Amino acid sequence: MAFNIYDFTSFTQSIDEALYEWLPPFWALIVEMTIIGLVFLIGYAIIGLFLVYAERKVCAFMQNRVGPNRVGPYGIFQTIADFIKLLMKELVYIKNSDKLLFNIAPFIVIIASFMAIAAIPFAKGLHAIDFDIGIMYVIAVTSLGVVGVLLAGWSSNNKYSLIGAMRSGAQIISYELSVGLSLLTIIVLAGTMQFSEVVELQSSGWFIFKGHIPACIAFVIFLIASTAETNRGPFDLAEAESELTAGFHTEYSGIKFAFFFLAEYMNMFIVASIAATVFLGGWMPFHIGSWEGFNYVMDFIPPLFWYFGKTAFIIWLMMWFKWTFPRLRIDQLLNLEWKYLLPINLVNILIMAFIVLMGWHF
Amino acid sequence: MKEIINLPVRSIEEEEYHINMGPQHPSTHGVLRLVVTLQGETVMKVQPHCGYIHRGIEKMCEKDTYQQIIHLTDRMDYLSAHINNHAVCLLVEGALEVEVPERVKYIRTIVDELNRIASHQLWWCSFGMDLGGLTCFFYGLRDREHILDIFEESFGSRLLHSYYAPGGLMQDIHPNFQKRTKDFIKYFRKKIKDYDNILSGNVIFENRSQGIGVMSKEEAINYGVCGPSGRASGWECDIRKKYPYAMYDKVDFREVLSDKGDTYARYMVRIDEMRESMKIIEQLIDNIPEGDYSVKMKPIIKLPPGEYYQRVESARGELGIYCISDGNKTPVRMKFRTPSFVNLGVLDKLSRNMKIADLVAIGASLDLVIPDIDR
Amino acid sequence: MNSFYTYFADIFRGLKSLLIGMSVTGRYFFSPGQIVTQQYPENRKTLKMFDRFKGDLMMPHDTNNQHRCTGCGICETNCPNGSIEVISDRIELPDGKKKRIIDKHIYHLSMCTFCNLCVKTCPSDALAWDQTFEHAVFDRSKLTKILNKPGSSIIKDIE
Ligand code: SF4
Ligand code: SF4
Numbered sequence: 001m002a003f004n005i006y007d008f009t010s011f012t013q014s015i016d017e018a019l020y021e022w023l024p025p026f027w028a029l030i031v032e033m034t035i036i037g038l039v040f041l042i043g044y045a046i047i048g049l050f051l052v053y054a055e056r057k058v059c060a061f062m063q064n065r066v067g068p069n070r071v072g073p074y075g076i077f078q079t080i081a082d083f084i085k086l087l088m089k090e091l092v093y094i095k096n097s098d099k100l101l102f103n104i105a106p107f108i109v110i111i112a113s114f115m116a117i118a119a120i121p122f123a124k125g126l127h128a129i130d131f132d133i134g135i136m137y138v139i140a141v142t143s144l145g146v147v148g149v150l151l152a153g154w155s156s157n158n159k160y161s162l163i164g165a166m167r168s169g170a171q172i173i174s175y176e177l178s179v180g181l182s183l184l185t186i187i188v189l190a191g192t193m194q195f196s197e198v199v200e201l202q203s204s205g206w207f208i209f210k211g212h213i214p215a216c217i218a219f220v221i222f223l224i225a226s227t228a229e230t231n232r233g234p235f236d237l238a239e240a241e242s243e244l245t246a247g248f249h250t251e252y253s254g255i256k257f258a259f260f261f262l263a264e265y266m267n268m269f270i271v272a273s274i275a276a277t278v279f280l281g282g283w284m285p286f287h288i289g290s291w292e293g294f295n296y297v298m299d300f301i302p303p304l305f306w307y308f309g310k311t312a313f314i315i316w317l318m319m320w321f322k323w324t325f326p327r328l329r330i331d332q333l334l335n336l337e338w339k340y341l342l343p344i345n346l347v348n349i350l351i352m353a354f355i356v357l358m359g360w361h362f
Numbered sequence: 363m364k365e366i367i368n369l370p371v372r373s374i375e376e377e378e379y380h381i382n383m384g385p386q387h388p389s390t391h392g393v394l395r396l397v398v399t400l401q402g403e404t405v406m407k408v409q410p411h412c413g414y415i416h417r418g419i420e421k422m423c424e425k426d427t428y429q430q431i432i433h434l435t436d437r438m439d440y441l442s443a444h445i446n447n448h449a450v451c452l453l454v455e456g457a458l459e460v461e462v463p464e465r466v467k468y469i470r471t472i473v474d475e476l477n478r479i480a481s482h483q484l485w486w487c488s489f490g491m492d493l494g495g496l497t498c499f500f501y502g503l504r505d506r507e508h509i510l511d512i513f514e515e516s517f518g519s520r521l522l523h524s525y526y527a528p529g530g531l532m533q534d535i536h537p538n539f540q541k542r543t544k545d546f547i548k549y550f551r552k553k554i555k556d557y558d559n560i561l562s563g564n565v566i567f568e569n570r571s572q573g574i575g576v577m578s579k580e581e582a583i584n585y586g587v588c589g590p591s592g593r594a595s596g597w598e599c600d601i602r603k604k605y606p607y608a609m610y611d612k613v614d615f616r617e618v619l620s621d622k623g624d625t626y627a628r629y630m631v632r633i634d635e636m637r638e639s640m641k642i643i644e645q646l647i648d649n650i651p652e653g654d655y656s657v658k659m660k661p662i663i664k665l666p667p668g669e670y671y672q673r674v675e676s677a678r679g680e681l682g683i684y685c686i687s688d689g690n691k692t693p694v695r696m697k698f699r700t701p702s703f704v705n706l707g708v709l710d711k712l713s714r715n716m717k718i719a720d721l722v723a724i725g726a727s728l729d730l731v732i733p734d735i736d737r
Numbered sequence: 738m739n740s741f742y743t744y745f746a747d748i749f750r751g752l753k754s755l756l757i758g759m760s761v762t763g764r765y766f767f768s769p770g771q772i773v774t775q776q777y778p779e780n781r782k783t784l785k786m787f788d789r790f791k792g793d794l795m796m797p798h799d800t801n802n803q804h805r806c807t808g809c810g811i812c813e814t815n816c817p818n819g820s821i822e823v824i825s826d827r828i829e830l831p832d833g834k835k836k837r838i839i840d841k842h843i844y845h846l847s848m849c850t851f852c853n854l855c856v857k858t859c860p861s862d863a864l865a866w867d868q869t870f871e872h873a874v875f876d877r878s879k880l881t882k883i884l885n886k887p888g889s890s891i892i893k894d895i896e
Contacts, residue, residue: 062762063500066774159381163403163718233494234566242389242492243722324560324762325755326567327494329719330403340748430817433852497762504773518791518866524852532853536789560761565751661858 009124036128040117044266049079051265051315058316059323089254094157097251101155106252106259108148113266115141120273121195123283123303134195135187138274139180142229145267146172149231149238149248152260156251164247167330168238171228174337175235178225181345185218185352186278199282206281214352219279221341221348223317226271228333231264233322237330268315276310283307377401385414389492389722392732396709396725403717408710412703416736423696428454428528428663431696436522438700439734441481442677444473447526449683452607453672454528457665457687465653466530471609472543472646473513473525475639479550480509481677482632482639485729489629490561492726493570498561505553508546512539528663530656543647547640557633571625575712575724578623585708589679589701591728594631595623601675613645625720628727662691678702678729702734786868791851793867794821794844796884803892804885806863808839812855820848821855839885846872847880 015035019028053068053076060067068075094102119134119141121127131137146169153165186207190198201207208215228235239247249260276282283303287295328336384395393414399407419434426434428450435446448470455462483506490498510520516536517525525532561567577587582595592599600617602610618634620627665687673682679701686695705728713721765771777784786792798804808825822843830836856864864884874880 058766059497061769061772062766063497064504064765064771064773065500066772066776069776159379167403233496236494240494240719242494243718245388320759320762320766323497324758325495326490326561326564326570327719328566329570329717331717332566332569426817429815429854430852433817433850433854507773514790515787516789518787518789518853519851522850524850524854527857532857533789536787556761560758563754564758565754568754 040114040128044114044117045262047269048262048265049083051269052079052082052261054312054315055265055319058319062320062323083258086258087255091254091256092251094251097157098155101151102251103256105148105152105155106256106263108151109145109263110148110259110266112141112144112148113263113270115144116270117266117273119195120270121199121277121282122307127195130194130196132192132194135183135193135198135274135278138270139176139183142267142270143172143176145263148263152252153238153248156248158251160244160246161248161250164238164240164244164250167240168231168248170330171231171235171237171333174334175225175228175341178221178337178341178345179229181342181349182218182222182225183274183278185214185345185349188349188352188356189215195277195282198278199284202281202284203287205287206279206284208279214348214355215279217344217348218352219275221345222275222279223314225337225341226275227318227321228337230267230271230318232268232318234325234327235333236322236327237333240327242327268318269311272311272314272318273307275314276307280310280314281306282310378406383721389725390732391488391726391730394706394730394732394735396721398718398721400718403719405713405716405718405721408713408721410706410709412706412732412735414736415733417733419737420696420698423693425692427691428665428693431693432527433522433524435698436524437733438698438737439676439678439681439702439731440521441484441731442477443522444470444477444525445674445676446681447524448474448608449672449674449676449681451526451528452674453670453683453685454663454665456672457668457670457685458528458663460529460657460659462530462657463653463655464651466655467608468646468650469531469535469655470526471613472643472650474608475642476509476512476543476546478677479636479639480506482636483509485632485677485726486557486561489726489729492722493567495561495564495567498557501553501556501560505550508549512542512546515539515542527656527659529659530654534655535650540647540650543643547644547647550636550640554633554636562630562633568626570719570723571629571727574625574716574720575727576622576624577708577712579621581708581711582623585711586704587679587708587728588704589675589677589729590618590631590635591628591705592679593618594620594627596621599680601673601680605673607674609646610642613642615639615642625723625727632729664689664691665693673699676701678731678734679705698737700734700737702728702730702732703737706730706735786870788868789866790868790870791853791866792869793846793872793882794849794855794884795865795867796842796863796886797865798886798889799892802886802889804839804863804889805861805892806839806842806859806885807861807891808837808842809860812859812864815854815858817852817854818848818850820845820850838891842884844882844884845880846882847877 016032019032022028023031056078057067068078071077071081093099116138118128119131119138121130149168149172150165153161153168156162186198187193189207189210190201192198192201202210208219231238237247239249241247244250249257252260283306285295285298285301285303285306287298378399378401381398381400382395383398384390385393390396395411395414397409397411398405399409417437419438422434423431432447432450435450436443438446483502487499487502490496490502513523514520516539517523517532577591577595579596581587582592582597587595588599596619598604598617598619601607603617615638618631618638620631665685667687667689670685670687671682673680675681680699681701682699684695684697684699685693688694709725709728713724716724775784796804796806808823810823810825813821813823822841823839824841824843825837826840827835827837856866872880
């Protein structure tokens with residue numbers, strides 16, 4: 001079993017082969033799926049908890065505070081303590097709520113985000129599944145989450161929740177367009193929707209550099225639209241705690257609230273990974289044209305490190321947005337999408353197509 | 363009893379629904395209850411219900427001596443506690459025709475203005491937070507902390523000071539007071555630029571506040587909306603200019619006015635007022651004359667029989683105190699005309715046909731302090 | 738053409754204002770030296786309150802366990818909240834004169850609004866402020882304090 005930190009292909013393949021050798025194919029498949037599921041579940045929990053911690057630290061530093069610093073050194077166990085607290089909290093059942101939908105909603109939200117990570121390549125050969133329509137799949141799956149949000153708002157039998165859910169519906173449906181179109185710009189440049197190929201194509205230069213101006217515009221639009229899609233500030237209208245107390249999850253408590261909370265952070269992670277993969281080269285190291293020495297040193301840094309570094313950078317950007325800007329109003333939010341992002345995006349795709357036709361990209 | 367509970371409610375159309383904002387709601391800043399009639403997200407009507415923090419301060423005043431009343435007024439508008447104290451002191455001093463020493467006037471003016479800045483800082487941070495800019499909250503509180511430190515060093519407490527007494531002050535200022543105040547002004551002149559950068563110039567903020575909740579000058583006068591909110595509609599209602607007390611007729615400052623009358627104007631007026639307050643402090647802080655910090659008052663103050671009215675400009679507007687005395691050591695009636703209560707009246711007018719988010723913004727821009735509404 | 742121009746001008750003006758806003762938070766993010774948080778229980782040793790801080794009412798006693806309170810009750814009448822109860826005794830002096838002395842000076846911290854009137858009006862300056870601020874207790878009765886220490890007496894020359 002060859003374990004290579006730069007290329008996981010042989011590693012995953014050897015596990016696969018070993019399993020099929022020991023077990024009948026059906027059971028091998030089941031075991032394989034279980035292993036992957038467990039790995040993702042654990043990764044999901046760890047990343048989610050870490051992101052909550054990171055968010056609290058980042059916002060604390062932006063606000064001249066120190067943030068959590070009591071539980072463990074620098075407060076790193078704070079979120080775990082919070083999680084345990086949420087686990088032990090009472091689940092409040094709401095009178096006259098739609099019990100079934102009310103209970104199902106957090107799972108829909110969390111499953112949607114769970115499905116999306118499957119397609120993300122963490123390093124060379126390290127992804128659960130490599131569709132040839134990977135990007136499309138991720139876009140489709142992430143937008144499922146809104147169903148959970150809508151159900152949560154509807155079934156809680158609370159007017160604040162309902163307003164929040166309706167806002168979230170309007171918001172996600174319109175911003176879905178911008179996310180899709182900005183990714184389409186890059187698909188035009190790349191000519192493929194398969195994540196592994198998209199990354200492979202960026203070995204000679206990240207798409208944000210290759211596609212220069214249109215790619216940069218697409219990147220900015222993607223950042224804005226995906227921040228809106230994940231319901232984060234300044235687009236956190238569905239929660240809008242100064243208007244709607246907590247929006248769609250007002251009535252949720254305990255572990256169900258934790259699910260919403262975790263899903264929000266995982267969505268952020270997924271969106272950041274997509275941005276990192278599609279625009280910033282995923283796990284590809286940073287290369288500059290003909291600087292052999294420099295490129296060699298960059299190659300030395302393991303791809304996992306590159307991947308998480310880029311994702312962390314984008315997450316940090318999104319946190320920076322959230323902790324700086326005031327919230328938009330619902331009509332302004334839709335204005336921004338339909339009057340600014342969408343037309344710019346459409347023109348941008350045309351320009352990109354033109355550039356690709358003329359071969360002006362690098 | 364039945365009639366009181368079943369207040370006549372306008373018959374509602376089918377699409378309209380009510381939500382209760384408050385008494386526990388993040389953006390009512392206290393226990394104010396707003397029954398909001400909505401159509402979709404559009405506000406059709408706002409009915410404020412107050413009284414959740416009514417403590418009967420006016421009634422309590424009737425059993426307290428004039429010195430004791432001071433500590434009750436602290437608790438009305440707790441963000442401008444000094445200014446509330448000032449009103450009672452001026453009322454008693456005016457009725458007894460006592461002339462307080464120059465030093466007292468200087469100190470009172472400086473402390474009032476510091477208090478005004480602190481109040482506006484807290485307003486700024488909660489305003490930012492109501493619009494969703496959570497970081498503002500911490501910047502505002504961080505800077506307010508410096509003023510609270512000044513207060514704590516000289517007066518011994520941070521929020522409710524009871525520092526003024528009829529005839530002067532409780533105690534003299536701390537020797538560090540002047541230095542600390544000057545340091546603060548230097549510090550805050552730098553930091554107020556952050557306020558502009560992070561909120562005032564921000565495009566999201568401008569869109570959220572410009573043209574929202576427009577109040578004309580006539581409306582402001584009709585509803586009696588005073589203070590910075592009234593001045594944002596172009597109504598010159600600054601008591602410090604119109605009926606000067608303490609040192610306000612000797613210092614040079616501008617009455618900040620705006621003719622727009624929207625949320626943004628109310629915001630900018632307050633930001634500029636902080637600058638004006640700093641200007642007032644700078645003019646006075648170096649020239650505090652030597653002298654007594656209080657005149658000798660009788661241990662039991664009795665006002666001559668009659669009616670008295672005294673007004674001051676608190677951080678939210680005109681604070682008026684109406685007092686009837688029958689010559690005893692306690693007043694017969696004490697009535698406070700508190701600015702927040704009057705300003706609350708216009709909330710319904712301004713927020714009709716706006717969105718819920720605008721209602722929050724308008725409410726924040728009126729700078730309501732709930733204990734000041736209920737007393 | 739003009740509206741076309743304003744459309745883009747708006748976008749760039751908006752983006753610029755957003756970047757200015759971000760520069761503020763970004764600057765603070767990268768300057769942790771500006772953090773203002775006080776690490777409270779850790780800095781307990783070095784934390785010093787201002788000497789005028791009104792924490793807790795107390796009656797200063799000197800080394801001979803003597804205080805200055807005559808038991809006149811003025812603080813009690815001046816307190817707006819009834820948080821002071823003065824219980825005095827009458828004793829007979831050796832020369833036959835009767836004299837009032839303090840038996841118990843009871844102070845209810847839970848009812849005090851720190852208005853400073855008692856300290857200010859006490860004719861013999863017997864009261865003062867303590868700078869303690871950790872007032873949280875599990876039992877409300879602990880907030881009722883007797884200010885004169887047991888066995889204390891009044892300083893001779895105070896009348
Ligand atoms: S503390 Fe002062 S005012 Fe109170 S009883 Fe003693 S001497 Fe009188
Ligand atoms: S400070 Fe005021 S409330 Fe407290 S005991 Fe003294 S007089 Fe009473």
